[in-house]
Amino acid sequence: MKKIFVVLEGETGERLLAAAGALAESLGAAAEAVVFGERDPARCFAAGARHVYLVAGAEDEMAKALSLRALVLREKPEIVLLPSTLEFRTAAPMAAAMLETGLTADCTGLSLTDDGLLRQTRPALGGSVSADILCAAARPQMATVQENALPPAVPRPVRDGTVSRETCPAAPAIRLLSALPRENRGLSLREAKVILSGGKGVGSREGFEKLRKLAERIPGAVVGASRGAVSANLAPYECQVGLTGEFVRPPLYIAFGISGAVQHLVGMRNSGTIIAVNTDKDAPIFDYSDVAIVAPWESVAEELLLALQTDTSC
Ligand SMILES: Cc1cc2nc3c(=O)[nH]c(=O)nc-3n(C[C@H](O)[C@H](O)[C@H](O)COP(=O)(O)OP(=O)(O)OC[C@H]3O[C@@H](n4cnc5c(N)ncnc54)[C@H](O)[C@@H]3O)c2cc1C
CATH class of the missing domain: 3.40.50.620 (HUPs)
Structure with missing residues (x-):
């Protein structure tokens, strides 16, 4: 057979x-x-x-x-x-x-x-x-x-x-000397229920740290990134979503400061609900979003952090 x-x-x-x-x-x-x-x-x-x-x-x-x-x-x-x-x-x-x-x-x-x-x-x-x-x-x-x-x-x-x-028919060619913890500890992009993805528009590693803090407050959430952010060294490659990164389909995908290049879209457009935050009202990502927020990503992330800090009911 x-x-x-x-x-x-x-x-x-x-x-x-x-x-x-x-x-x-x-x-x-x-x-x-x-x-x-x-x-x-x-x-x-x-x-x-x-x-x-x-x-x-x-x-x-x-x-x-x-x-x-x-x-x-x-x-x-x-x-x-x-x-x-x-x-x-x-x-x-x-x-x-x-x-x-x-x-x-x-x-x-x-x-x-x-x-x-x-x-x-x-x-x-x-x-x-x-x-x-x-x-x-x-x-x-x-x-x-x-x-x-x-x-x-x-x-x-x-x-x-x-x-x-x-x-295995052969001894490993590479010997593991030590291991560093991955930045996306815990859930992988594939398993995540919510992906908070940052683009080049996030602007700094501190910005990605803020997204990480936000993800820690949302059950099942992890941080993702565009290749623009990865190439600018704002986030590690293991966070990259898209053609040359991971293909994801979480129930909720939030894109902060991502323009929406076709190579990014192909990796996330099957997500359940897509929310995009961008200062450019003509950003292509808005064409693929269920919710479009034209605003600086920092203010939206800050509001979300505050809301999740004060809401202790769940
Ligand atoms: C063969 C090939 C494979 C590729 N594979 C991938 C891939 O796997 N994944 C991927 O993502 N890309 C991939 N790319 C790259 C892709 O073409 C884009 O260059 C990349 O996705 C752009 O990343 P970006 O949206 O973060 O950056 P940009 O296109 O520079 O967009 C940044 C966005 O941030 C917005 N912005 C700026 N400041 C703020 C602010 N304060 N608040 C809110 N918004 C703000 C801007 O308006 C802009 O829309 C690939 C390209 C090629 C050629």
């Missing part, structure tokens, strides 16, 4: 696994999960995996790439889907190069052609068009996927799934 591998990391991946399940059904294939580290296999079965490979000892990107290569050579999946996270944006091209196949990065849509090839859709030309990419000859067909950009698929739970334990 043909196989579709879905690589899982951290707590996310169910949406990708469900999407793979739908593809697998049309292709007469089985969706299988490759888990680096630990995860309850029952969660993978519930999301549609027929088999779960639990891979131990793959600590860095090279080790993950080598483990994946070994599994692919042994199991020969038709398709390998990986999350578009920082880690797999590095490991996936390494694995694809070792397997001498192609890789489409940051896909926002997956479907099948009439011939059963994986149609890998991703933004191109700065996000202004969608490109469909096929890998006709080499195998497996590999793609990293912006999981949050995929429409939700109904999972096809598997009752009699199986598990195998795998070990």
Whole structure:
């Protein structure tokens, strides 16, 4: 039976696994999960995996790439889907190069052609068009996927799934000497219920500190950023939302001092409610906002802080 591998990391991946399940059904294939580290296999079965490979000892990107290569050579999946996270944006091209196949990065849509090839859709030309990419000859067909950009698929739970334990075929090439805490401790952008995103208009690191204080007062909130803010060194890359950052869809997205370039919009326009605060009444972000506030971001953030300070009822 043909196989579709879905690589899982951290707590996310169910949406990708469900999407793979739908593809697998049309292709007469089985969706299988490759888990680096630990995860309850029952969660993978519930999301549609027929088999779960639990891979131990793959600590860095090279080790993950080598483990994946070994599994692919042994199991020969038709398709390998990986999350578009920082880690797999590095490991996936390494694995694809070792397997001498192609890789489409940051896909926002997956479907099948009439011939059963994986149609890998991703933004191109700065996000202004969608490109469909096929890998006709080499195998497996590999793609990293912006999981949050995929429409939700109904999972096809598997009752009699199986598990195998795998070990990394090589010692890690990189040794971890120490770890610094990430600035977005706790919730990730993907898990957040509210994203308070700052742009270049926030103007300073102190400004982002204020957004952080605000986020601490709102349950489920984290700070995001535009590439303008990241390039100006106001916020770290791990906060970046957009084409070359994270694709997010929180119930509430508030954009402070973000103009609304297409590369930013593509990463957040699927959010539930979008509020934009900008001093320029013609800022493009207003065209995609449910609520438009033409004002300096500082005054709006200050008002919100005050309101959340005084409201102790919840
Ligand atoms: C290949 C490629 C990939 C890219 N990927 C991404 C990506 O992943 N994510 C991303 O965000 N961008 C991305 N970009 C960059 C994108 O094109 C924009 O340059 C960027 O989004 C602009 O960031 P910004 O809105 O913060 O800054 P600006 O465009 O400079 O906008 C700043 C805004 O702040 C407003 N402002 C100023 N002062 C205040 C104030 N006091 N109060 C309120 N508003 C104020 C201004 O009116 C303005 O609208 C990419 C570009 C390319 C070419």
